[in-house]
Amino acid sequence: MSGLELMAYNLELQGRADRVGSQEPDVLRKDALRAARDVDVPGLWAITEAFLVLRGGRGARVSLRTLESYETGLRFLVEWAAGAGMSFIRPKPNDGYRYVRYLEAKGLAPSTVRVRLAAARAVFAALRWAGATDVAPFTDVRAASDPVPAWEKRKPYPDRDVQALLDHADEQERVMVLLGADCGLRVTEMTTLLRADVRAGGDRPYLTVTGKRQKRQQVPLSRRSEAALVEWIRMTPSYGPHVLTLRSGRAVEQRILQLCERAGIPYQGREVHGLRHTAGTRMYRETKDVLAVRDHLRHASITTSETYVNYAREGEKALNRDW
Numbered sequence: 001m002s003g004l005e006l007m008a009y010n011l012e013l014q015g016r017a018d019r020v021g022s023q024e025p026d027v028l029r030k031d032a033l034r035a036a037r038d039v040d041v042p043g044l045w046a047i048t049e050a051f052l053v054l055r056g057g058r059g060a061r062v063s064l065r066t067l068e069s070y071e072t073g074l075r076f077l078v079e080w081a082a083g084a085g086m087s088f089i090r091p092k093p094n095d096g097y098r099y100v101r102y103l104e105a106k107g108l109a110p111s112t113v114r115v116r117l118a119a120a121r122a123v124f125a126a127l128r129w130a131g132a133t134d135v136a137p138f139t140d141v142r143a144a145s146d147p148v149p150a151w152e153k154r155k156p157y158p159d160r161d162v163q164a165l166l167d168h169a170d171e172q173e174r175v176m177v178l179l180g181a182d183c184g185l186r187v188t189e190m191t192t193l194l195r196a197d198v199r200a201g202g203d204r205p206y207l208t209v210t211g212k213r214q215k216r217q218q219v220p221l222s223r224r225s226e227a228a229l230v231e232w233i234r235m236t237p238s239y240g241p242h243v244l245t246l247r248s249g250r251a252v253e254q255r256i257l258q259l260c261e262r263a264g265i266p267y268q269g270r271e272v273h274g275l276r277h278t279a280g281t282r283m284y285r286e287t288k289d290v291l292a293v294r295d296h297l298r299h300a301s302i303t304t305s306e307t308y309v310n311y312a313r314e315g316e317k318a319l320n321r322d323w
Helices: 003-021 025-038 041-055 064-084 095-105 110-130 159-168 171-181 187-192 223-235 249-263 273-287 290-297 307-313
Strands: 206-210 216-220
Touching (some): 003 041, 041 064, 041 110, 064 095, 064 110, 159 171, 159 249, 159 273, 171 187, 171 273, 273 290, 273 307, 290 307
Antiparallel strands (some): 206 216
């Protein structure tokens, strides 16, 4: 999103939340009770969204991705509750634990389970805020720990695989591959990137992206990513304000999957996010500087950046091999 689009989105979000929060307490409680009793998904979501905006730490700057994840989580919870007999007004003490064990038994990734659990907590926090219940069945519930280390998930694409993808890519696919493998963009940053935010030419060409928590940050361009972007934009002057024609993360994922199939490159276990891991791994290999990885990938915590040390070390000879 551009700055103006982001402002408009935040104002619209704030307006919806304010309409819910400005109601008299008795009216808000009545609406919440009805939504909880009838398991009315739009009604439950309106109250949850308002709670997240009015009482959440990010306020009206809560990201669209977070809201979408929580709304999906609400739908998962409602679907489970229908079969499990959970009441949204008077849930049983063990309902929270039952739900998380159900999610784990379905084989969902631990990270997905944590997001679903966070959404369930938000729903019931909103219902307590609105006065529909005083029960908090998910507050103390924790998902099982993930036995798989972070660096064993979504492996980076080796340089030879990146080159194979580029050899088989069309002009737009080439831009997508390089936005990930050289610039380290996330999928949502690719789909929201505007042509006006591409600053090509000069000594330090860069992109301005809207990252997590709606932060606007600059990302330097490699020579080949700059060339690919300039050529793509030159070829498509009438394609609208966004760089890519693909407007959803799922569309980008499907396109990269198809590209991998054409190039004979494994997609599973790497996916689109693996291209970002490629950028971080190469940055560490060339600099041996975790802070450089943090800055390039715009991590909030250096702990996340340390994952790329493990990626870079894979395949290296053990230090004590020649002892």
